[in-house]
Amino acid sequence: MMRRLADMQAEVLDRMPLLAAVETALEGAVGSVLAEDVISPENLPGFQNAAMDGFAVVASDVHRPPVDRDIIDDVPAGSLPSATVTPGTVARIMTGAPIPPGADAIVPVEATDMTSEGRVRILEPATVGDHVRPVGGSVRAGSLVFEAGLRLRPPHVSVMASMGALPMVRRRPIVAVMSTGDELVPPSTKKLEPGAIRDSNRTLLRGLLTELGVEVRDYGIVGDIPGSFESALGDATDGADVVVTSGGVSMGAYDVVKLALRERGTVDFLKIAMQPGKPLGFGTVADVPFFGLPGNPVSVFVSFEQFVRPALLATMGADLLYRDRVPAILDDGITTNPEKDVFVRVTTYRDNDGRWHARSSGGQSSNVLSALAFADALAVVPVGVGRVDPGGTVDLEMIHWPEARTREEALGDR
Ligand code: AMP
Ligand code: MG
Numbered sequence: 001m002m003r004r005l006a007d008m009q010a011e012v013l014d015r016m017p018l019l020a021a022v023e024t025a026l027e028g029a030v031g032s033v034l035a036e037d038v039i040s041p042e043n044l045p046g047f048q049n050a051a052m053d054g055f056a057v058v059a060s061d062v063h064r065p066p067v068d069r070d071i072i073d074d075v076p077a078g079s080l081p082s083a084t085v086t087p088g089t090v091a092r093i094m095t096g097a098p099i100p101p102g103a104d105a106i107v108p109v110e111a112t113d114m115t116s117e118g119r120v121r122i123l124e125p126a127t128v129g130d131h132v133r134p135v136g137g138s139v140r141a142g143s144l145v146f147e148a149g150l151r152l153r154p155p156h157v158s159v160m161a162s163m164g165a166l167p168m169v170r171r172r173p174i175v176a177v178m179s180t181g182d183e184l185v186p187p188s189t190k191k192l193e194p195g196a197i198r199d200s201n202r203t204l205l206r207g208l209l210t211e212l213g214v215e216v217r218d219y220g221i222v223g224d225i226p227g228s229f230e231s232a233l234g235d236a237t238d239g240a241d242v243v244v245t246s247g248g249v250s251m252g253a254y255d256v257v258k259l260a261l262r263e264r265g266t267v268d269f270l271k272i273a274m275q276p277g278k279p280l281g282f283g284t285v286a287d288v289p290f291f292g293l294p295g296n297p298v299s300v301f302v303s304f305e306q307f308v309r310p311a312l313l314a315t316m317g318a319d320l321l322y323r324d325r326v327p328a329i330l331d332d333g334i335t336t337n338p339e340k341d342v343f344v345r346v347t348t349y350r351d352n353d354g355r356w357h358a359r360s361s362g363g364q365s366s367n368v369l370s371a372l373a374f375a376d377a378l379a380v381v382p383v384g385v386g387r388v389d390p391g392g393t394v395d396l397e398m399i400h401w402p403e404a405r406t407r408e409e410a411l412g413d414r
Pocket of ligand 2: 180247
């Protein structure tokens with residue numbers, strides 16, 4: 001019996017552990033997920049300061065320009081004012097410097113003229129608060145700044161830096177990868193023996209994992225001998241949070257992952273109602289979550305995207321797990337197996353009305369890596385549809401965009 005993709009995705013998420021919370025340095029925090037809400041310990045800015053280079057004034061004193069005023073102080077950023085601004089006087093001030101007592105607005109330098117030494121002509125009127133950054137105008141002390149579950153991007157980390165706080169995040173998973181198959185040789189192999197192919201899956205998986213920001217441990221190529229596989233797997237599970245293999249999980253006589261693990265009973269060998277990516281091994285080995293991905297390179301990618309990537313984000317406590325989808329017009333039409341969720345490799349563009357369009361990026365067999373490399377999205381033809389005519393509508397899963405959908409948004413309330 002084939003399992004529905006979304007049901008299996010929900011089961012995978014249910015079975016993923018949540019990794020421990022740790023305080024992290026700001027360097028390297030990008031890509032980590034907040035384990036706790038962030039409450040600001042301070043106001044940002046902490047003091048009223050100038051938003052422009054110019055002159056600190058009493059707004060009511062300069063409401064009928066042009067007027068000439070005495071410059072009684074000079075306040076660069078990082079210094080403190082030494083005088084109080086009163087009607088008839090102004091202080092020269094630079095962006096980021098504290099507003100002098102008495103002043104309530106900044107007149108930008110562009111709206112002034114130097115007349116004589118120590119005097120300035122104000123050319124434009126000011127209103128109270130002009131170009132003044134208020135205390136707490138960016139973040140209020142005690143307010144909720146970020147919520148647990150947020151995956152940190154550089155601007156989030158820079159807010160943490162400005163608050164002088166270190167984020168509590170979830171540890172990032174350590175992921176062990178290996179390729180299985182007697183036909184596989186390292187990519188560096190110049191001349192292939194008959195029947196041999198270069199191992200491309202590990203390069204793909206390592207790249208996807210690195211891009212996600214998790215730690216990769218590479219256990220190389222393992223032949224189709226159950227003993228060799230079991231010994232490599234023993235090493236891989238030691239110290240890893242998740243193990244990902246490719247190949248050897250389908251119906252072949254030498255499918256080593258299946259042969260080695262079927263008897264243990266901790267890994268299920270499933271048929272998922274999806275294409276590509278029908279065979280999947282999922283469970284635990286020595287209590288470590290285990291994904292046995294298919295061997296075909298495009299299947300590896302699609303299964304990784306649908307199962308492994310969201311699962312790893314879940315171990316990090318992320319709120320958003322699945323990549324964004326946008327509705328699009330399929331220009332060239334397609335017929336698919338109506339019993340499966342089918343992922344079509346497509347290139348995309350937007351028309352003048354802003355609508356997304358997609359067309360096939362090349363051969364759709366699961367071994368055609370080039371069409372995957374050319375693709376910028378997967379067009380999803382869901383179970384029950386089976387045919388999309390040219391000009392029909394599909395959802396595009398945007399494989400180069402960051403994750404944007406929660407579990408509920410992607411899977412409903414399963
Ligand atoms: P399998 O599921 O092991 O029967 O593999 C399915 C197909 O994927 C076969 O054509 C394999 O040669 C191919 N394949 C398996 N592993 C890899 C790999 N690491 N790199 C490239 N192709 C692979
Ligand atoms: Mg194989």
